[in-house]
Amino acid sequence: MNLPKMPMVYFVAPNAEHYQDIRTQLQLFGFDCQVFTRNSAILAAMHTQSPFAVVIDELGLAEMSGKQCVPLIGKLSKGPVIFLAEAHSVAEQIELMRAGVSDFLPKPFNSQQLIDRLDALQEQLRPDPFRVLIVDDSEAVARWTSSILTDAGMLVKRIQNPLEVLFQLERMKPDIILMDVYMPECSGDEIAKIIRQNTQYDSIPIVFLSTETHRGKQLMARSMGGDDFWVKNMEPEELVASVSITAERYRQLRRWMTRDSLTALLNHTHIIEELEQEVARAHQEFRMLSYAMVDIDHFKMVNDQHGHAVGDRVIKCLSRLLRGGMGKPNAVGRYGGEEFAVILSEQTLMRAAQKMDELRQSFSQLTQVGMGGDEFHSTISIGVAQLQDGMTAQQLIDAADRALYQAKAAGRNQVGLAH
Template sequence: MPSTPLYRNQVLLLSQSFFIKDNRDELLLHAHKYDFDIAFFSELAEFVHAVEHSSANTLFVVDLDSLHNMQADMHDRRKMLLLGELLARLPADRSYVYLQSVRQGGRFLLQQRLVDSNCLAYAEKPIPNDVLVDKLFNLFVQKKRGDVVRLIFLGGAADVDGAALLRHRIELIRHDDVRTLHLRVKELQPDMVLIADVEFERTEAIGRVLKKDIEADPVREVILLLHQPNAELARRALAGGFDDVLLLTAPDLLHRQLVNRAGKIRVSKDLIGKDRATGLLNKVGLQKKAQEAIRQAGRDGRQLAFGIVDIDKFKTINDTWGHYFGDIVIKRLSLTLAQHIGDNDLLSRFGGEEFVLVFWDCTLEQGLQKLEAMRQAFCALPFEVKAGDVRHFSFSGGIAAYPDYKNQNELFLRADAMLYEAKQGGRNQIRCNPMEKSA
């Protein structure tokens, strides 16, 4: 059996009555595609023990209808477990997702009791499998610390505490010239741009200038910071491309507002830029990150290695053992690749069974060595296609280097050409011939 867990995240579910429209196998099938597993519990003591010994990548779900079938004391089976007793027994250092009936959901005092009792979220049932799994996946995304959110601020130094924001993984970059702000935004690609009212009054076109750039990030928020209430100024800002207006009543309130917005931006970026089955960057997410890496490499004089890998004979895998098994092969490959990725490297599920990797500060030869180590690790994984029948699979890869190839498109085309050579040469190998450009 592999030492690496098959699924990155896990749900612990306490439920004695089945609450979903479909069946348990269908629920698991949806969960596995979102890269998490579900462990079912019918006894409170076993559930509590599992919660206490769980990892950070775990959600805890409690079906409140289970109260009807549980006893407060195993020696007194006539006494039904009450909500207060259940909440008291759940470990207080965890947060829980509560599932309740429509009737329970109509009782406001019950909702109040839940949200005051380590409630991460609550949901009404019956709820279809795919809807429940999608909601749980979103909670997994929200639990992660996520990428650093970059904030460019045009305004007074005393308005925003950069050190406090950094503790919440928000990088503050100060800028002092409204007429060059659009150039700094183009260079650094921030997630938020905060502009003080006095700067906006100097150049009211700044919101439109930032928003109309064809390369503008749709997730980016342009926000006006008002030092005093000014409804007319706020109207002009919102009509001129700004996303929102914040009033500086107290520094700590502004700090909390920015932290909350950063959290929502992270969720939006994950939903747009990440593959749900593996949690890796998708094609959209890779494009933005790779462009940033190439710009940074150019500024810092660093090298990049750009690799593409593709599972060998994947259609045969799907046709022989089914698409569900094919999805498992993809997930296991994503975990294998991720184990060899550095903090500054990029890994993307580019589409289907194809993955793209960008190695930071890495020569072509070093990139080849890294991909070769990944290939050998994946080839060593055992896959039990049925009881007693263990198979091994492989992938082929191609690699190119920056600055030999200057942009993302050139790098991709060259690495893809090398991948084609690897496939044509017999598969299960990595190709990276030196640069060959026509004059």
């Protein structure tokens, strides 16, 4: 199997050795890195391989300053250009932006600041396509709507029988539901009311599509659980814009409802909900499932010695590593404090333990920076359990928790296995 290439980051700086540690840190978080100290080398590289981002130190290269490098690199770069500087006036920043700089980072900086910025830029440049569920008994109308939205880059599923909607909601997890009002089996407002009985779907917008123009009937349908009412056969551009605006607004709302504010991982409630759904699916489809509990070793000591701000950075550092290691945004959650939960779908106990041990080793290699600039390393203990026949989600959590306790009792910085 061919592994995906890591995003490449080019550094423009007078001294390559200074960036060696930063390069190592970036690689642990899934970014490749090259440092260039001469103008001819960076320009040749830009022509050969376009990087994900370019980071320019204000000290520049051996033959020119950072400011002098910006216009040339800005013209060649297809991605963000980040400028490192101790201080710049607003006028100087505007001048650099006009020359091609897109972001600024203060000096001295650490790798965590840069990784935070690169993560944010990746999310902006690679948004997940909107998932749209169309519920309409008219095959022709559903096909037309689906075609328009699919051509706009959305993932669309259409069903004619509204009684299948709960099954599709669980499988697809759409960003928006487009539903006909009048259908033979039942009305759209009746199905909307059923959907709203399930609190896990509260944040999914339901938009009615109908030829109904009577305002009173539209309001009645919305009172049953719908969020908006659009007239069928609107212009394609208007349909795409309306779906995009509504889906994006509710996606952001769901993010605030379901995510931990510090780490952007699923919060305690929603990682448990995700695990319950995975457990049910594993039992129904006879799939393997493992679950891990992760705890930062001696975290109180980190807060006491370095301060809570540094402790928060350590938590963010681990959360980013876990999220990147799993590849699925809903596979990792903040269980509470310095504890994290990881869902390992279709993984045996030993394979899951191996995966988590690789992440444990990677985390121990990361250099953390204290308030005074002092460097230190943190470690984690992990407990892993595999789902057994008849086991509930809570029993799986308890098994992983006992395995975590075993890892701590054995000296920490290791993986414990449930038996």
